[in-house]
Amino acid sequence: MNHQDEKDKVKLFGIRSSPYVLKVIWALRIKGVKYDYIEEDLGNKSDLLLEYNPVHKKVPVLVYQGKPIAESEVILEFIDEAWKHCGDPILPEDPYERAMTRFWARFGSDKLSPPIWKWFTTQGQEQEDAYAAAIEQLLVLEKELCGKRFFAGEKIGFVDLSLGSLAYVIPIYEEITGVKMITEETFPSLTAWMGNFQSSPVVKDHLPPLDKLQLRLFTPAEAAWPV
Amino acid sequence: MEKMENVSAAAVPLKLFGSWASSYTHRVQLALRLKGLEFEYAEEDLGNKSDALLRHNPVYKKVPVLVHGDRALPESVIILQYLDDAWPESRPLLPASALDRALARFWCHFADDKLGPAVGAVFASTGEEQEAAVRQVHENLALIEAELRDGAFKGRRFFGGDEVGLLDVVLGCGSYWLAVFEEVTGVRLVDADAFPLFHAWLRDFEALDEVRDTIPAVDRLLEYARGVRHMLLGLASAGADAAASATPAAAAADIAVDI
Numbered sequence: 001m002n003h004q005d006e007k008d009k010v011k012l013f014g015i016r017s018s019p020y021v022l023k024v025i026w027a028l029r030i031k032g033v034k035y036d037y038i039e040e041d042l043g044n045k046s047d048l049l050l051e052y053n054p055v056h057k058k059v060p061v062l063v064y065q066g067k068p069i070a071e072s073e074v075i076l077e078f079i080d081e082a083w084k085h086c087g088d089p090i091l092p093e094d095p096y097e098r099a100m101t102r103f104w105a106r107f108g109s110d111k112l113s114p115p116i117w118k119w120f121t122t123q124g125q126e127q128e129d130a131y132a133a134a135i136e137q138l139l140v141l142e143k144e145l146c147g148k149r150f151f152a153g154e155k156i157g158f159v160d161l162s163l164g165s166l167a168y169v170i171p172i173y174e175e176i177t178g179v180k181m182i183t184e185e186t187f188p189s190l191t192a193w194m195g196n197f198q199s200s201p202v203v204k205d206h207l208p209p210l211d212k213l214q215l216r217l218f219t220p221a222e223a224a225w226p227v
Numbered sequence: 228m229e230k231m232e233n234v235s236a237a238a239v240p241l242k243l244f245g246s247w248a249s250s251y252t253h254r255v256q257l258a259l260r261l262k263g264l265e266f267e268y269a270e271e272d273l274g275n276k277s278d279a280l281l282r283h284n285p286v287y288k289k290v291p292v293l294v295h296g297d298r299a300l301p302e303s304v305i306i307l308q309y310l311d312d313a314w315p316e317s318r319p320l321l322p323a324s325a326l327d328r329a330l331a332r333f334w335c336h337f338a339d340d341k342l343g344p345a346v347g348a349v350f351a352s353t354g355e356e357q358e359a360a361v362r363q364v365h366e367n368l369a370l371i372e373a374e375l376r377d378g379a380f381k382g383r384r385f386f387g388g389d390e391v392g393l394l395d396v397v398l399g400c401g402s403y404w405l406a407v408f409e410e411v412t413g414v415r416l417v418d419a420d421a422f423p424l425f426h427a428w429l430r431d432f433e434a435l436d437e438v439r440d441t442i443p444a445v446d447r448l449l450e451y452a453r454g455v456r457h458m459l460l461g462l463a464s465a466g467a468d469a470a471a472s473a474t475p476a477a478a479a480a481d482i483a484v485d486i
Contacts, residue, residue, distance in 0.1 A: 055337065064326070065326075067326055071333050071336055073336075074329050074333045074336065077328070078325050078326070078328070078329040081328065082325040095309055095313040096295075096298050096300075098309070098312055099300050099305050099308065099309040099312070103301065103302060106305075107286065140286065
């Protein structure tokens with residue numbers, strides 16, 4: 001391998017079950033970028049990971065030309081910019097649409113994840129309140145989606161990638177709790193979106209092994225990641 | 228000669244809904260000034276939010292919101308990036324390379340997700356709890372200091388280089404609270420010996436004309452901070468029930484800890 005090839009190499013440090021890592025994998029697939037993948041053991045983090053992400057010591061970390069980039073949202077925007085002329089765009093061109101895209105991606109982690117996680121991990125009144133809060137925010141999302149195939153339109157984009165883990169995690173939570181959250185009746189657009197997302201060429205075959213996921217959800221130490 | 232798109236963007240008025248003590252609002256005011264963009268300003272009473280604000284930001288119901296024609300933009304860091312995207316010919320806030328942009332964004336997240344809440348925790352607590360919060364702030368500042376000393380921002384006067392950029396605006400509009408909180412709580416947060424580069428950066432940032440025009444006078448900030456601290460400590464001793472019923476207090480706490 002010559003010096004130039006080494007320099008251009010893209011590396012991704014991750015764990016296959018993390019939704020944050022998967023976002024990056026899907027984004028790299030949208031752009032058709034080849035990369036080396038390094039699976040980390042979070043109970044025994046590699047020296048390289050700690051060197052590349054000393055601030056948070058977390059995955060995912062993307063390394064491009066020897067320089068590390070951390071935080072999945074930051075990595076996604078970087079991928080869109082660094083490979084601007086490859087594959088499909090991840091963020092839209094229009095300034096206002098870009099702003100709204102960033103807004104809806106944050107909405108997921110700010111407004112949706114906390115009540116959904118709370119619903120899954122609590123009981124009694126606290127669980128009921130969390131469920132109601134989650135439904136309220138999901139209705140906002142339903143309205144935003146409004147019959148579109150994906151949040152970004154005809155093809156998967158930034159918001160879809162950010163919210164994508166909902167598509168496979170919520171059904172698992174529903175199965176474990178025995179309670180439905182996203183019904184087709186109340187959430188026709190979101191229900192269709194979940195199917196569209198999971199069956200799209202970018203995502204299909206690149207979902208976490210679901211039985212492993214269910215096992216992880218029961219392990220107290222590891223279960224501490226929200227949707 | 229201005230391009231057509233700039234003329235049309237400039238032809239549509241800008242209106243900023245904000246609060247005088249909100250550092251998130253200051254970020255947008257500063258960015259608009261740095262870019263030389265005219266705007267109308269509407270001061271919000273956070274204890275009694277206007278219908279207009281609630282209409283423009285129904286999801287978060289917070290300031291700042293920038294209204295540009297029929298577009299409403301919430302969230303300061305989103306607004307700042309919008310300004311760069313919509314006025315590409317004006318002084319850019321974000322750097323040119325994808326890698327540098329990623330670094331700027333990463334540290335903006337750090338400022339809002341780690342440093343800000345840690346400083347807020349110092350301000351809202353006392354005793355051992357406060358000591359733990361102070362340690363957290365120092366750990367966070369040490370990380371930034373390391374980047375200034377040997378890392379991504381080595382040798383720079385500002386995070387943006389010779390001139391201020393996105394990260395300076397985000398970190399700067401918030402860091403002025405550090406001296407205010409030190410005065411009000413009696414706790415040392417930014418030691419010039421422990422964090423010489425951060426200290427020097429902040430001093431240079433606060434000396435800029437556009438920053439002096441944006442950040443309120445120290446005595447106003449001190450008076451405000453004293454009031455909020457008094458209320459926060461009163462709430463803490465009264466217990467959770469009091470906090471739930473004190474809406475104006477919660478609104479004020481919203482600003483104070485959201486540095």
